[in-house]
Amino acid sequence: MRRPLVLVGFSYLLTLAAAVYLGAENSYLLFWCCLALFAATAAMKKTRIVSVFPAAFFTAAVAFALFAGYSRAVVEPPRSLDGADATVEGAVCELPYSQNGRWYYVVSLDSVSVSGAPQRFKIRLSSQNELNVEPYSRIRCGVHFFRPQGGEGYSSESYYESRGIRMFAYLYEYEPVTVSPPESKPPYYYALLLRRGMISSVDSMLPAEESGLIRGMLLGDKTALPAETTENFRTAGVSHLLSVSGLHMATVAQLLLLLFGVLRIRKKKSAPIAGAGIFCFMAVTGFVPSVVRSGIMCLLCLAAPLASRRADPLNSLGTAALLLCLPNPYAAADVGLLLSFSATLGLILFAGPIQRRLNARLDRFRPFRPIVRGVNGILGTSFAAIAATLPVMLLSFKSVSLIAPLSNLLMLVPASLMIAVSAVGAVIGLFAPQSFLLLPFALVSGILAKYLLACAHFLAGIPCASVSAAYGYLTLWLAGSVLLFAFALYRGRKLAVTAGFLSAVLLLTGIASDKAVSQGRTRIAVLDVGTGLSVAVSKNGHTEVFGCGGYNSNAVTGYLRGRNIGALDGLCLLTQNRDEAVNSAELHRQFSIDDFSAPAGSRYDGFALETAAGCKSVSWQENPLSDRMWRNVEIQEAGCGASRAVRIRVQNLYLLLLPVGAEVSLLPQSWCSPDFLITDMPPAETSGLRPTCTVLSMDLQDLCKLSPQGGKHTLWTGGFGTIVLESKEDRTLTVGREP
DSSP states (O other): OOOHHHHHHHHHHHHHHHHHHHOHHHHHHHHHHHHHHHHHHHHSHHHHHHOHHHHHHHHHHHHHHHHHHHIIIIIHHHHTTTTOEEEEEEEEOSOOEEETTEEEEEEEEEEESSTTOOOSOEEEEEESSOOOOOTTOEEEEEEEEEOOOOOSSSOHHHHHHHTTEEEEEEEOTTSOOEEEOOSOOOHHHHHHHHHHHHHHHHHHHSOHHHHHHHHHHHHOOOTTSOHHHHHHHHHHTOGGGGSOSHHHHHHHHHHHHHHHHHTTOOHHHHHHHHHHHHHHHHHHTTOOHHHHHHHHHHHHHHHHHHTTOOOOHHHHHHHHHHHHHTTOGGGGGOHHHHHHHHHHHHIIIIIHHHHHHHHHHHOOOGGGHHHHHHHHHHHHHHHHHHHHHHHHHHHHHSEEETTHHHHHHHHHHHHHHHHHHHHHHHHHHHHSTTOGGGHHHHHHHHHHHHHHHHHHHHHHTSTTSEEETTSTHHHHHHHHHHHHHHHHHHHOGGGHHHHHHHHHHHHHHHHHHHHHHTTTOEEEEEOOOSSSOOEEEEETTEEEEEOOOSSOSHHHHHHHHHTTOOEEEEEEOOSOOHHHHHHHHHHHTTSEEEEEEEEGGGGGOHHHHHHHHTOSEEEEEOSSEEEEEETTEEEEEEEEBTEEEEEEEETTEEEEEEOTTBOGGGSOGGGSSOSEEEESSOGGGGTTOOOSEEEEOOOHHHHHTSOOOTTSOEEEOTTSOEEEEEEOTTSOEEEEEEO
């Protein structure tokens, strides 16, 4: 076996990724299956001689066993506190941040006032008001525990576990909170101070929008990044730029080596210093798994010349996977790590061959050779990374960007330049804040940031820029494409072009067949917007949105783009809430809207007026009751105090949309027994209604405050995904959930 670390490292990481997806119970069963396969392959002479299969099955068995054991011994005990109230004490071990009007703190607990409960673990604590804390300040307070929700990837709890966070908790504001200075200052304390200083330096250089992007790309701090920007980058297929990983680490390493070259320091002397600089950068970015992976690879590459050895990228990648996942098996749940790992693997295996093939076909004019080869290099890198990360994107983000090659071509080089320039500027700002020395770095990085933001916004707005994985044909297309390219590689590379053509035909056929099958169906999606109400009703390629509640328009925008919806037939605001008006304006900036309606009191809101200004038809609803037909769907609206309720009839199915602030007593009597009640109001406020099923559109924190509703059919969003009701022409109804 030429590269044992490659086989063991790759097998270990892939097995842990599968274990995260399948869960601890299934992992325990699969441990015995892999152990049996190891014994069988070790007993057979042919497979024993090759040794690949026994080694792979043994590694998989070890990975499944460690994951199952770690889950039961370390992860599951703190989850017994779900729903419990307690007084806790611990140290704030990360920088606090603010989001959606709340403050968040990562606290390493060492005391929990619940008998028999684990005492030492990390939580994410949220509070309405900012606490006067610094890194490693001691805090004592009363909290309510609940299980993690939200996050990134296919398992929210596992994602936060990859960061070491076992539980969420919110602060009881009415109880006293005691904050005391740090009892100790470990080395990471100074890394946090450096991170805070660099964030402050970037903020002082540029306006909020540009500094938020630079903070996200340079330091991995996405707390100041608008949700719209994150969604634009994801739709355009360049979300990897917002995860600090190989590109960022390579840029930092090149900057350090360039500096040492200018100072005429020899390679053998500069390598250890550059390694120390890379380790500091890993600490400043928080030692997240994707950063640690790329950092380990950089350190191994720097160390190879010192030992008079040539660095092997595949061995370095396998070693990094082992070092990351051995202490914490849940590191494989970090989407940034999986994207970083798969993209790096794709670059190592495919980027070079793709670039050489493009050079052979396109590099024919000597004067343009540098430009052509540069473009081919970017295209080769993009295609290799996209192909390798496609399975992770489908599982994690449930979408595929069809314009990712173009996005990378336009944005990859400017992003690298911006990271390098802003890094130098941020370091200078630490020692000379508000100095004229910062001016050129602020100017260049600001221009590049504006370009990247504008580029992502434009590309994300292209029709069919991203396709949702909710479409079943995408899975078939992916499986078919893998088989086609595998066959092409087996029979000879000349068939690769044919395989690519057939793959494109397969995708187009899937899109066309899905549109044909969905004709006549009415789809009602209760979007997972947090605590708020937003419902999208679609039929035959047309969509209306009722309500723009929630913390931002990100969930609505993501859903519409994932369904390839570029325009809305109508947008109806249900409340006079300022946040709903703001969200409607954000939505209108990205989608054209034909008809806009809102409660009469919203006509004085500037954001509601901004939305109305670009619509073909505007209605400020003053009538107590209105009725209209939309594509054979009956839509009735009724004024209920400051808010408006909507009743939708699809065939013989009645749905009642009841936003917060609506007065149930003002509803028409015939509306009080709907088939589905969709609301963001607590059940106690809708007790006068008699729905067959209730859908609660709330975040998990608000859901946890509700008392159990015994004997009632209740569904909820709660950060777990969108609730979808689909009515077919044969009067059958399907109810499901989409992540």
